[in-house]
Every structure is written in structure tokens, then in C-alpha cells.
Amino acid sequence: MNRPRSVSPESSRPAGWWQQVAALVWKELRAEVRTRETLTPMVVFALVVVTVFGFGLRATGTDLTPVFPGLLWISFYFVGLLGLGRSFSSERAQETLAGLLLVPADRSFIFVGKALANLVFLGVVELISLPLFFGLLGVPFTAPVLPFCATMLLGTVGFASIGTLLSALAAHTRAAEMLLPVLVFPVLIPAVIGAVETTASLLGVGDPLGWKRWLGLLLAYDALFVALPLVLFEYLMEP
Amino acid sequence: MSTRGLLAWVTFVGILAALFLAFLYAPPDAKLGDTQRLFYFHVASAWTGLLAFTVVCVASIAYLRTGQARWDRLALASTEVGLLFITMAVITGSIWARFAWGTWWEWEPRLTSAFILWLMYAAILLVRNLVEEPERRARYAAVFGIIAFADVPVVFMSVRWWRSVHPVVVSAAGLDLEPPMVLAMVVAVLAFTLLYVMLVGERVRLARLEQELAECKRAWREEGGDAR
Numbered sequence: 001m002n003r004p005r006s007v008s009p010e011s012s013r014p015a016g017w018w019q020q021v022a023a024l025v026w027k028e029l030r031a032e033v034r035t036r037e038t039l040t041p042m043v044v045f046a047l048v049v050v051t052v053f054g055f056g057l058r059a060t061g062t063d064l065t066p067v068f069p070g071l072l073w074i075s076f077y078f079v080g081l082l083g084l085g086r087s088f089s090s091e092r093a094q095e096t097l098a099g100l101l102l103v104p105a106d107r108s109f110i111f112v113g114k115a116l117a118n119l120v121f122l123g124v125v126e127l128i129s130l131p132l133f134f135g136l137l138g139v140p141f142t143a144p145v146l147p148f149c150a151t152m153l154l155g156t157v158g159f160a161s162i163g164t165l166l167s168a169l170a171a172h173t174r175a176a177e178m179l180l181p182v183l184v185f186p187v188l189i190p191a192v193i194g195a196v197e198t199t200a201s202l203l204g205v206g207d208p209l210g211w212k213r214w215l216g217l218l219l220a221y222d223a224l225f226v227a228l229p230l231v232l233f234e235y236l237m238e239p
Numbered sequence: 240m241s242t243r244g245l246l247a248w249v250t251f252v253g254i255l256a257a258l259f260l261a262f263l264y265a266p267p268d269a270k271l272g273d274t275q276r277l278f279y280f281h282v283a284s285a286w287t288g289l290l291a292f293t294v295v296c297v298a299s300i301a302y303l304r305t306g307q308a309r310w311d312r313l314a315l316a317s318t319e320v321g322l323l324f325i326t327m328a329v330i331t332g333s334i335w336a337r338f339a340w341g342t343w344w345e346w347e348p349r350l351t352s353a354f355i356l357w358l359m360y361a362a363i364l365l366v367r368n369l370v371e372e373p374e375r376r377a378r379y380a381a382v383f384g385i386i387a388f389a390d391v392p393v394v395f396m397s398v399r400w401w402r403s404v405h406p407v408v409v410s411a412a413g414l415d416l417e418p419p420m421v422l423a424m425v426v427a428v429l430a431f432t433l434l435y436v437m438l439v440g441e442r443v444r445l446a447r448l449e450q451e452l453a454e455c456k457r458a459w460r461e462e463g464g465d466a467r
Binding site for chain 2: 162165166169172173174175179182183185186187189190193194217220221224225228232235236238
């Protein structure tokens with residue numbers, strides 16, 4: 001028996017679930033600050049995407065306002081995919097996933113921690129690149145701020161949740177980085193529709209009063225695809 | 240006669256009856272003429288595809304709860320057969336659209352959700368191909384099988400609010416069809432359902448044999464034999 005000699009009462013008591021989640025998120029953020037392996041490529045890719053759209057579409061003199069909501073969300077979801085791909089493959093490469101699995105706790109904390117980290121990463125990218133998307137593509141920001149922020153948040157939460165689950169699934173397959181987009185995008189379609197329609201409605205491109213209904217769809221999507229991974233994640237983490 | 244043989248014969252007769260009713264018995268449509276006869280096979284394959292994916296979801300849940308390999312074999316069989324029927328529904332629908340709407344494809348709710356369904360279940364087969372260990376493969380396919388099925392109503396409802404050009408034949412108001420057409424449709428649906436049951440049964444049997452063969456090979460290799 002290789003037990004540590006002195007175990008203080010505090011450390012032998014299992015930490016609370018939220019504490020574990022917080023610890024994992026903190027670990028992800030610290031690792032990111034040290035290596036800058038996820039956020040930097042994501043931000044750079046977002047800049048590349050907006051430049052490509054600028055040159056590819058704006059250069060012809062087309063008004064991008066009608067297609068702007070679609071461009072915006074497709075870009076963010078593609079950028080987000082970069083972060084998702086790393087979220088489990090980096091653990092695998094350094095064989096640290098086993099360490100996480102050995103934590104004597106309900107494994108849902110791994111899922112929630114990873115999903116929150118992915119949410120933060122994509123959120124940071126969105127904050128940085130949103131002004132650029134509006135500015136460089138020549139689309140005036142006319143949306144009411146609060147509903148717009150809610151749309152950004154809800155559109156990103158569902159993506160981070162289902163994306164984290166499918167990233168865990170893809171990480172253990174051959175050709176993980178090729179499989180992930182194939183798995184994520186079909187499942188994501190309702191979120192894409194909801195986010196694009198809400199944004200369009202808020203920017204006055206679509207039905208100006210329709211945004212509440214579409215925001216409802218996003219909310220329903222998020223509720224379903226946050227709850228389902230919580231139940232199913234355990235089955236992906238069995239050795 | 241064995242149950243398998245009996246089922247095969249009943250299915251054969253059912254398909255013959257469906258063909259007869261659809262091509263010879265039912266009258267041509269007032270507007271679309273003979274093109275409308277595609278409808279019977281289109282509805283039957285769409286129904287069978289949805290039934291198959293429901294079975295995939297149920298079998299996936301059962302597999303995750305019990306861990307019994309037979310549920311995984313059922314999920315695998317139903318995924319493959321369901322994909323076949325959804326493919327037929329999309330192709331017949333596309334041909335029908337060419338004549339009824341003058342276009343091969345329209346990004347409208349029904350077609351879009353059917354096509355997304357196709358993509359998701361094709362992705363399950365990809366997952367199955369890309370995971371080596373049988374037990375892990377079964378678990379992953381089951382997880383995605385549940386996710387994909389949960390997405391079905393979301394996709395369906397999310398696009399509901401778009402304008403739809405897809406005809407609504409079966410609605411709360413009843414059937415918008417002539418009685419001989421109703422008969423042809425019902426028989427086609429029943430025949431395709433029988434065909435589904437038969438194909439899934441055969442595929443499950445094949446999967447079991449494949450598994451037994453793999454186990455025989457492994458046992459042989461462990462004894463020092465040269466199994467290829």
C-alpha cells in the first residue's frame with residue numbers, strides 16, 4: 001500500500017464538483033497563457049477569414065449586409081473548431097487525460113470544465129474580431145446591444161457544449177481532426193439557423209420582430225445540447 | 240419453413256403488391272400524371288428511414304445501459320439500412336421535385352432536415368470505421384446515435400417556420416388523396432417496413448457471424464496458428 005503517510009482531513013475529503021470544474025478551467029487558462037497554442041491560432045485565423053471575405057467579396061463592390069450574419073457565424077464556428085480540436089488531443093498527446101480520469105469524482109466535471117474553457121476561448125476571439133468584421137466588411141452596427149450580446153452568448157454556448165462532447169469522441173479515433181468537422185456541423189445546423197436568423201433580425205436584415213422567436217430556438221437548442229452531453233460524456237471517458 | 244424464409248416470402252409478395260398498386264391500380268394524378276407514382280415509394284422509404292433511426296436511438300440507449308453486444312449489432316444494422324432508405328427518399332424526392340417544382344433541389348425544411356439526417360448517420364458509419372477496438376466503437380457509435388436522433392426534432396422544428404413548398408399529404412385534417420391512392424400508399428409503407436425488418440434481420444445475423452469469425456481467428460492465433 002503506497003498511501004501518503006499523513007493525510008490531512010481537508011485533502012482527503014473530495015472537493016466539491018464546482019471546485020473541480022473551476023480547477024480544470026483554471027488549469028486550461030493557465031496552460032493557454034503559458035503556451036498560447038490555442039488562442040493565438042484562433043485569433044489569427046479569425047483575422048485571416050475576415051481579410052479573405054474582405055478581398056473575396058467586398059472587392060467586387062457587393063453590399064455584404066444581407067449575407068453578413070451568415071458570414072459572421074460561419075466564420076466563428078470554423079474558428080471555434082480549431083479550439084475544439086485541441087481540447088482533448090493535447091491531453092492525449094501528453095497522456096494527461098489519464099490523470100484527469102483518476103480524479104475520484106463524477107467525470108462530468110471534465111466535460112463542463114473543458115466546455116467552459118472552449119467557451120472562454122471562442123468568446124475572447126469573438127470580442128476581438130467582432131469590431132473588425134463590422135468595420136472591414138462595411139456593415140453598420142445597428143443592433144440593440146443587449147439582445148445582440150445574448151445572441152452571441154447563446155450561439156456560442158451550444159457550440160461549445162456539443163463541440164466539446166464530439167471533440168472527446170473524435171479524439172480517440174483515427175483521423176480525429178478530419179472527423180470532428182464532419183460530426184459537429186450537421187448537429188450544429190439548428191444553432192447555425194437560429195444564430196444567423198437572430199443576428200439578421202437584430203441587424204434589420206430579416207424580419208425585424210422575428211428575433212425573439214429565433215432566440216427561443218437557440219435557447220432550446222442550448223438546453224438540449226448542454227443536458228445531453230452531461231449524461232453521455234461518462235460513456236466516452238471509460239477507458 | 241423457417242421464420243427467415245417466411246419473412247422473405249411475405250416481403251416479396253408485399254413488394255409485388257405495392258408495385259402492382261402503385262403502377263397499375265392507382266389512377267394517375269390529375270396534375271402530375273404518372274410522375275406522381277413516385278410518391279408511394281418516396282413516402283414508404285422516408286417512413287422506413289425514420290423508423291430505422293428511431294430503432295438506432297433505442298438500441299443505442301439499450302447498449303449504453305446494458306453493454307450487450309446484440310444491441311450494438313442492431314444499431315449498426317439499422318443505421319446501414321436506414322441510410323439506404325433515406326438515400327432512396329432523398330433521390331425519389333429530388334426526381335419528383337424536378338417535375339413538380341421544376342428544380343432538383345430546394346433548401347426548404349423537409350429536404351434540408353432529411354439531408355442533414357443523411358449526413359449525421361453517414362457520420363456514424365465513419366465513426367465506426369475509424370475506431371479500432373470493438374467495445375469502444377460500439378460505445379462511441381451509441382453516443383452519436385443518441386445525439387443524432389435528438390437533433391432530428393430540433394432540425395425539423397427549426398426549419399418549420401420557413402416557408403415550405405413540400406406538400407403536406409397526411410395532416411390532422413385527414414388524407415388529401417383518392418381512396419385507391421391511399422391503399423397504394425398504405426401497402427407500399429407496409430411492404431417497405433417488412434423489407435426493413437428482413438434486411439435488418441439479415442444484417443444482424445451477418446454481424447453476429449463476423450463477430451464469431453473474429454473470435455475464432457483470435458483463439459486460433461492465441462494457440463499459435465497463422466490466422467489471416
